[in-house]
Amino acid sequence: MPKTLIVTNDFPPRQGGIETFVHAMAVRFAPGEVVVYTSAEPGAGAHDAALPFPVVRDRARTLLPTRRVTDRAVDLVRAYDCDAVWFGAAAPLALMAGALRRRAPSVRRIVATTHGHEVWWARTPGTRQALRRIGATVDTVTHLGDYTRRAIAPALGRSAAARMHPLTPGVDPEAFAPRPDATALRTSYGVAPNAPVILCAARLVPRKGQDVLIRALPLVHRSVPKATLLLVGAGPYARRLRRLAAAEGVPHSVIFAGGHPHSALPAFYAASDVFAMPCRTRRAGLEVEGLGIVYLEAAATALPTLTGTSGGAPATTRDGETGYVVDGRDIPTIADRLTHLLTHPELAHAMGRKARSWVRSTRTWNHTHDTLRALLAPAPPC
Known part of the structure; x- marks a missing residue:
């Protein structure tokens, strides 16, 4: 070599x-x-x-x-x-x-x-x-x-x-794997033991779609009132996202966890029920998602994924089988898919198992x- x-x-x-x-x-x-x-x-x-x-x-x-x-x-x-x-x-x-x-x-x-x-x-x-x-x-x-x-x-x-x-x-399927108990991390961020958690781990920039998740959260709360959005990452969009959470009436349901070393991320996936990053293409097609390693990490942790249609991101999710691929600007559909996953835990778990099996066999x-x-x-x- x-x-x-x-x-x-x-x-x-x-x-x-x-x-x-x-x-x-x-x-x-x-x-x-x-x-x-x-x-x-x-x-x-x-x-x-x-x-x-x-x-x-x-x-x-x-x-x-x-x-x-x-x-x-x-x-x-x-x-x-x-x-x-x-x-x-x-x-x-x-x-x-x-x-x-x-x-x-x-x-x-x-x-x-x-x-x-x-x-x-x-x-x-x-x-x-x-x-x-x-x-x-x-x-x-x-x-x-x-x-x-x-x-x-x-x-x-x-x-x-x-x-x-x-x-x-x-992805490293040994580092990113399901964990039986994530109580400590959830407790450290004030998440109730029975509160469903939607995770988005990404830089806080417009392309990633954290703003759409915040706008969708009030719709999710109609069926899942305790649903919590956990945002892991830092970036220039943070202040605007905090203001948006307040304006949407969900400031206590959105947790800004900040940036963390990559080695700390498996615990966040393990503490969550669904991974969502509804990325969207911006600037007339010049700003796109190349692929999205975080989707693969979520899949390895046996989480169903909600994936945006930008660029190569859809290749990380088998639509309807390991998660859902959605238009990152379609708030009602995003809310509907999240609600469906959170109210049908057996379906979400089955998707997560298929996601982990697929990643382990093809994407390491x-x-x-x-x-x-x-x-x-x-x-x-x-």
């Missing part, structure tokens, strides 16, 4: 879906097989010291494909004798790929992974050309699923599009890592 340099802005302790993805891949390499080059982040020292591989932090909070950052990447390839490079998010850092090939001949394979944000890069003239350049200088551009492949492939050009390969996010991080290793391996000689 080659030694791989991972170049990324998305690495813990920063929180987010891409961060989870990159970290899950990095820790599955053997310690001598990988080195990470990433941006500065508060609290990174203690985090990085616990990892079994080197993490090199740049002085900048955001890496950009500048000459200085490229020089540093080249130096790291040489210092650690790397022969493969993985860009954890293709745009914009994979714009360095051409220079890495010219200046570091030991690099034999370069893989660039796309997520949701490359969709708007593909649809905007200037950044579309940048994606074409990336496609021309890397060996493989990966995609999360069919939606992102269809959106991004035309911008890459025919040759690069033909070399695209799926690299689907996964080990499967994803096996795919990545194969993409980074040198091509066999002709």
Whole structure:
């Protein structure tokens, strides 16, 4: 197996879906097989010291494909004798790929992974050309699923599009698993023992749909008066969401739990009855959900999921079997589906069991890592 340099802005302790993805891949390499080059982040020292591989932090909070950052990447390839490079998010850092090939001949394979944000890069003239350049200088551009492949492939050009390969996010089904007793966490947030809990774990931004869940809650309360909405995450939308909860008359039924390390999330899933993130596409199609690792985590914990129709999110839920796929702007339907799940616990439990079985058989991080290793391996000689 080659030694791989991972170049990324998305690495813990920063929180987010891409961060989870990159970290899950990095820790599955053997310690001598990988080195990470990433941006500065508060609290990174203690985090990085616990990892079994080197993490090199740049002085900048955001890496950009500048000459200085490229020089540093080249130096790291040489210092650690790397022969493969993985860009954890293709745009914009994979714009360095051409220079890495010219200046570091030991690099034999370069893989660039796309997520949701490359969709708007593909649809905007200037950044579309940048994606074409990336496609021309890397060996493989990966995609999360069919939606992102269809959106991004035309911008890459025919040759690069033909070399695209799926690299689907996964979940650790041992860490994210049903737990028999979540009383302590529920008690710590003041949730009554018999109150049904709707969980949304995501950044507090408009695309994720927390506002729609708050607007739907009064409708849910008509049939399930004790239903509680648990929002786990931080973000710029927090203040507006708090005001909305007050305006809708449900401030005591919406719990803002704030952001938490990824390792703390299994307890929140286990303390809940339904997972809901009715994401919606915004900004004329430029802002979409690439996939949504949180849906897979919820499924692994045997929760039924309420999934928005944005981007690749529907691929995480088998509609009517492991949960429901809904229009993230349709408040009455969202309220109806939540009410149905909360008032039919046997159905919800059956959906959750099917969801966990499906995730364990098809969507684990080990499967994803096996795919990545194969993409980074040198091509066999002709």
